[in-house]
Amino acid sequence: MDGVLEKVRIAFKSAFNIDPQTITIETVPENVPAWDSMGHVTLASSLESVFGLSFDVDDLMAMENVKEICRVVQSKLGKLQGA
Amino acid sequence: MPVRPLIEDDIPQVANLYWTVLRSRKLPVPPALECKLRELYFTNPWIDSTLPSLVYDAGGGKVVGFLGVISRRMSVRGKPIRIAWGGNFVVRPDSRTSLAGMHLLATYMAGGQDISQTDSANDLSRALLKRLGFKTILPFSVHWVRPLRPAHYAVYAISRSAGRAASATLRAVAKPLASVVDGMAARFSSNPFRQIETRLQAAELDVETLLCCLAEFRGGCSLWPEYDVNSLNWLLTFMERMKAYGELRKVALHDGSGKVVGWYIYFRKSGAVGEVVQIGGARQFIKEILDHLFHDAWIHGGVAVHGVVDTRLMDDFSEKNCIFTCRGGWMLAYSRKSDLVDLLDSGDAFLSRLDGEWCLSVG
Numbered sequence A: 001m002d003g004v005l006e007k008v009r010i011a012f013k014s015a016f017n018i019d020p021q022t023i024t025i026e027t028v029p030e031n032v033p034a035w036d037s038m039g040h041v042t043l044a045s046s047l048e049s050v051f052g053l054s055f056d057v058d059d060l061m062a063m064e065n066v067k068e069i070c071r072v073v074q075s076k077l078g079k080l081q082g083a
Numbered sequence B: 001m002p003v004r005p006l007i008e009d010d011i012p013q014v015a016n017l018y019w020t021v022l023r024s025r026k027l028p029v030p031p032a033l034e035c036k037l038r039e040l041y042f043t044n045p046w047i048d049s050t051l052p053s054l055v056y057d058a059g060g061g062k063v064v065g066f067l068g069v070i071s072r073r074m075s076v077r078g079k080p081i082r083i084a085w086g087g088n089f090v091v092r093p094d095s096r097t098s099l100a101g102m103h104l105l106a107t108y109m110a111g112g113q114d115i116s117q118t119d120s121a122n123d124l125s126r127a128l129l130k131r132l133g134f135k136t137i138l139p140f141s142v143h144w145v146r147p148l149r150p151a152h153y154a155v156y157a158i159s160r161s162a163g164r165a166a167s168a169t170l171r172a173v174a175k176p177l178a179s180v181v182d183g184m185a186a187r188f189s190s191n192p193f194r195q196i197e198t199r200l201q202a203a204e205l206d207v208e209t210l211l212c213c214l215a216e217f218r219g220g221c222s223l224w225p226e227y228d229v230n231s232l233n234w235l236l237t238f239m240e241r242m243k244a245y246g247e248l249r250k251v252a253l254h255d256g257s258g259k260v261v262g263w264y265i266y267f268r269k270s271g272a273v274g275e276v277v278q279i280g281g282a283r284q285f286i287k288e289i290l291d292h293l294f295h296d297a298w299i300h301g302g303v304a305v306h307g308v309v310d311t312r313l314m315d316d317f318s319e320k321n322c323i324f325t326c327r328g329g330w331m332l333a334y335s336r337k338s339d340l341v342d343l344l345d346s347g348d349a350f351l352s353r354l355d356g357e358w359c360l361s362v363g
Helices: A002-016 A037-051 A057-062 A066-082 B008-022 B031-042 B093-098 B100-109 B123-131 B150-160 B164-185 B207-216 B229-240 B283-299 B311-319 B338-345
Strands: B003-005 B054-057 B063-076 B079-091 B115-121 B143-147 B201-204 B223-225 B247-254 B260-268 B273-281 B304-308 B323-325 B330-334
Touching: A002 A037, A002 A066, A037 A057, A037 A066, A037 B100, A037 B123, A057 A066, A057 B100, B003 B100, B008 B031, B008 B054, B008 B063, B008 B079, B031 B063, B054 B100, B063 B093, B063 B100, B079 B093, B079 B100, B093 B100, B100 B123, B115 B123, B115 B338, B123 B330, B143 B150, B150 B164, B207 B229, B207 B247, B207 B260, B207 B273, B223 B338, B229 B247, B247 B283, B260 B283, B273 B283, B283 B304, B283 B311, B311 B323, B330 B338
Parallel strands: B079 B115, B273 B304
Antiparallel strands: B003 B054, B054 B063, B063 B079, B063 B223, B115 B330, B143 B304, B143 B323, B201 B247, B247 B260, B260 B273
16 A cells, blocks of 8 residues: 555646645545646546556546545556456 | 535525636626526426536535536437536635535536537636546537627737736727728728628528528438427527627528528627527528628627537638637537437537527526
């Protein structure tokens, strides 16, 4: 999980230009002023770029905080590795 | 889930959101706005309780986001389909980190309609919608402008990028010179924007005639809107009250034998750009129909006319010196049935501003 979170932080920095160390597993959109619906789309693109994944609408809706982002990413990475 | 259907008791809060956030205006909300919203979302002739407008309820009935949905009946080769047009999409700025916009859109897209569609998305909402799976429908996203008074139009176009006060000042200062230039230009036969009187005869377009025209001149398209006297009457009456756009002008055009060969509907406004809702008719008369429209707008003081191109008629618009742009609002569509989106994307649809949410402005 730590490795995933570290890369998620990189995606946050790329999407919102913020200090990545401010992002923790407990971070929710209310903690990041630019994380609105448009920001969420930008963040999803950054995550796709960082992890080499692609997210559909259901993924986007599920990733409503950092904990859920890590869960979705891990699940997708696990499926990729299992394939 | 904080997203729920709009109820009538929400209207004052929705009006407040619309006025202060979407229109960036100061309070108080004009009383007429609540009436218009109520009329639009609770009395329109296409009301479908399974396709409601949506609000984002932050708790205790506090509405912080809204997505208006208008259901329209259409046909694909005679088979009925339901299109849910989304519009007036707004979220209170201090609630945007709740991702209310995403939740409203996802709920809307998951509805029972055949197509989710919008015809006036700006660049921001287009980016968001595309990421959620909507497709830009280019054949219905190309706009045309036809200057009628080129100097006035140039001033108008430049002043649009200025602030409200600067814009008014610029127009006031430039108006005398623009009038001289346009007056001189109107006398030159080489002026590409000179008006031409046509031999077509104009009459007021009534609902029955429009219904006949819509059926007769849809040009073999696979997808078309379904109207009856009641729904078309309601729509045109609603549009007639959109006074900010100008006077709604509905014209049927007859040839020498008295046969209806075409029509146009537009908002006529002296000193401004007339917004065209719909143009149609027999293929061989389109250029004359355009000439008639341009002349009608010009003699009533219009500086230009603007509309969405019917790409099948692009040659005619081009020959009549129209200028094309994509800077006028995007049409986007989403459907779980990809063939429906493909059909729109190929331009195989008889759609105009009359058939979407553009013509349902509440002011």
